[in-house]
Amino acid sequence: MKMNRYAYMSLIGGLSFSSSVLFVGCKDDSKIPSEFYPEQYLEIVSEHEINISTDATFDIDVNGSSSWKIWSDASWCHFDNPIYGGRKVVTVMADANRTTEERSCYVKVEAFFKDKQVRDSVLVVQPVNRLPVLEVSPLGDRNIFYKGADFMLDVTYSYGVDFQINYLSGGEGWITANPMALDDSEQMVTVNMGITIEPNMENYDREAELVFINKKDRENTCRMHISQGHPVPAITSFFDDFETATTTGKVYEKEGWVFQSNPAETLLFKQFNNTRRAMLINGSMDANPKATGYAIWPVFNVRDMNRKAVSYQWGAGNKNPATKGDAFELVGSLDYEGDAFAATWTVIQDLTNKAETPAISLPNTLVEIDLSKTIFANEPRVYLALRYVGGGHAYRFDNLKIGDVEE
DSSP: OOOOHHHHHHHHHHHHHHHHHHHHHTSOGGGSOGGGSOOOOEEEOSOSEEEOTTOSEEEEEEEEEEEEEEEESOTTEEOSOSEEEEEEEEEEEEOOOOSSSOEEEEEEEEEEOSSOEEEEEEEEEEOOOOSOOEEEESOSOEEEOTTOEEEEEEEEEEEOEEEEEEEEESOSOOEEEESSSOOOEEEEEEEEEEEEEOOOOSSSOEEEEEEEEESSOTTOEEEEEEEEOOOOOOBSEEEEOOTTOOSSSSBOOOTTOEEEEESTTOOOEEEEESSSEEEEEOOOTTOSSOEEEEEEEEEEOOTTOSSOEEEEEEEESSSOOOOTTOEEEEEEESSOSSOGGGSOOEEEEEOOOOOSSOOBOOSOEEEEEEGGGSTTTTOSSEEEEEEEEESSOOEEEEEEEEESOOO
């Protein structure tokens, strides 16, 4: 086919233009004018030498065209964040200079650009800090359990400390400190102070305050508020006929019961309302590992009970037998303080249904447990609980009587 002269010339021109474009696109970047590159800079805008005196913090004003980092080789300088970008005023924290000589360090900033590394720095000078020191660690108000507690405080100071215990309520003399007095010292020292809070067996709470005052600067003080509760009175009787159960399978809730389980959301102690109102105790057969749960009653004075016994009625809640590791028990504890899984529990009686083929029934079978023959017989404060381990075996539980319940 013959090509038109003008078409041929257009084709040649197009190829030439494309080649030019390709050639320009492949040119060495070094030939690109510098005005097409973004400006690359990093500088400390604030002074390049500062004396921070006894200040706990100081600021450094930095401006950079990209991201940059800040650091120091000195262990007494600290940064919340080492990486920034653009212009930023960075607050640096400085430990007090409690040595005998002035010290200094460089705080440095650095940015990385394509072809170069840019740095700047500021010289930080810190004189000796001879101001009176007073630090108490760990410092914070404390709520002490009625059984008492021991804890340690680190008291760091210079010159000297006046220490005192101010009793605010609940009598005096129930707090001791070792040592009670701290020796004077012009140099900074740290003393370990042991604090003992005696048990509170009264029927009221009490409060006190620990006060530390620097002898050279009496405005420099540390205070710690101590509060201590008292024991809930132990009871000698408890009864529940579960007449508040209105449905089957939902959580059982009533004053005098505390339920805890692991896993935490496992429901083991439930309402039962099917011909009879009672408690249904079981879990899920699919639980792995097996669930463990406690139903805990108020603290008991077993020593003063006339009827030292626990009784209830029960029936099997399903046809599932207890398997290896399953358990249903009456347990007791002398050290329970609100966390059943942190307490020490002693098995008083194994209540597990050992039948290989349980027969479902209403809770009509009576169980009586003699507490007078247990290690808790003469204890004035004992926590009793039902402990269930497993998931498949089930119990219908009714007419609970603990201690001196009137017939």
